[in-house]
Amino acid sequence: DAGITQSPRHKVTETGTPVTLRCHQTENHRYMYWYRQDPGHGLRLIHYSYGVKDTDKGEVSDGYSVSRSKTEDFLLTLESATSSQTSVYFCAISGKATEETQYFGPGTRLLVL
Amino acid sequence: GESVGLHLPTLSVQEGDNSIINCAYSNSASDYFIWYKQESGKGPQFIIDIRSNMDKRQGQRVTVLLNKTVKHLSLQIAATQPGDSAVYFCAENHNFGNEKLTFGTGTRLTIIP
Numbered sequence: 001d002a003g004i005t006q007s008p009r010h011k012v013t014e015t016g017t018p019v020t021l022r023c024h025q026t027e028n029h030r031y032m033y034w035y036r037q038d039p040g041h042g043l044r045l046i047h048y049s050y051g052v053k054d055t056d057k058g059e060v061s062d063g064y065s066v067s068r069s070k071t072e073d074f075l076l077t078l079e080s081a082t083s084s085q086t087s088v089y090f091c092a093i094s095g096k097a098t099e100e101t102q103y104f105g106p107g108t109r110l111l112v113l
Numbered sequence: 114g115e116s117v118g119l120h121l122p123t124l125s126v127q128e129g130d131n132s133i134i135n136c137a138y139s140n141s142a143s144d145y146f147i148w149y150k151q152e153s154g155k156g157p158q159f160i161i162d163i164r165s166n167m168d169k170r171q172g173q174r175v176t177v178l179l180n181k182t183v184k185h186l187s188l189q190i191a192a193t194q195p196g197d198s199a200v201y202f203c204a205e206n207h208n209f210g211n212e213k214l215t216f217g218t219g220t221r222l223t224i225i226p
Binding site: 004042045100101103 | 156206214
């Protein structure tokens with residue numbers, strides 16, 4: 001998994017509670033991404049980061065926020081979880097502007113009851 | 114908007130045979146394409162990539178073909194093995210240097226022993 005870890009790997013939570021997922025990389029890559037994967041959909045970008053404290057929205061950013069205080073860590077927060085946010089969340093990293101290949105972490109399976 | 118799709122959602126191939134997985138893309142400005150493999154419960158794994166200035170690229174047991182005229186991408190896997198059973202999906206980048214990828218929904222490849 002290209003030196004990428006995600007925590008937790010599984011989580012069950014209740015509607016309305018805040019949830020934070022962590023992505024940690026040891027590759028010193030500049031770019032980091034959060035995706036969600038749902039049946040019938042391709043991977044959809046939630047937020048991404050192009051450097052420490054530099055983040056931007058993806059196509060499905062509503063209800064999510066991110067933070068990146070260190071190169072190696074990218075946090076995804078669901079401020080108030082809803083059942084529609086039940087999904088598998090993947091973190092990805094990429095290095096150079098001339099190398100668009102993204103490498104993925106193992107995923108976090110989130111269930112919101 | 115752009116979309117990346119696949120012709121077949123499932124494909125079954127006899128072990129030892131070759132398999133071909135197809136992908137259609139809609140954005141003629143796309144200049145970089147990637148194939149990923151995703152095994153059950155795991156994150157997507159990079160297989161092979163190709164730039165739009167090429168029409169063929171080979172890796173170990175895999176070949177990617179790009180037909181820009183009809184906006185079609187294919188992944189050929191030679192001498193399939195049980196470990197090749199997975200979901201395969203393509204991704205495209207239509208803005209060189211922009212790190213955003215658009216992903217297809219995937220084809221499930223099953224290798225029959």
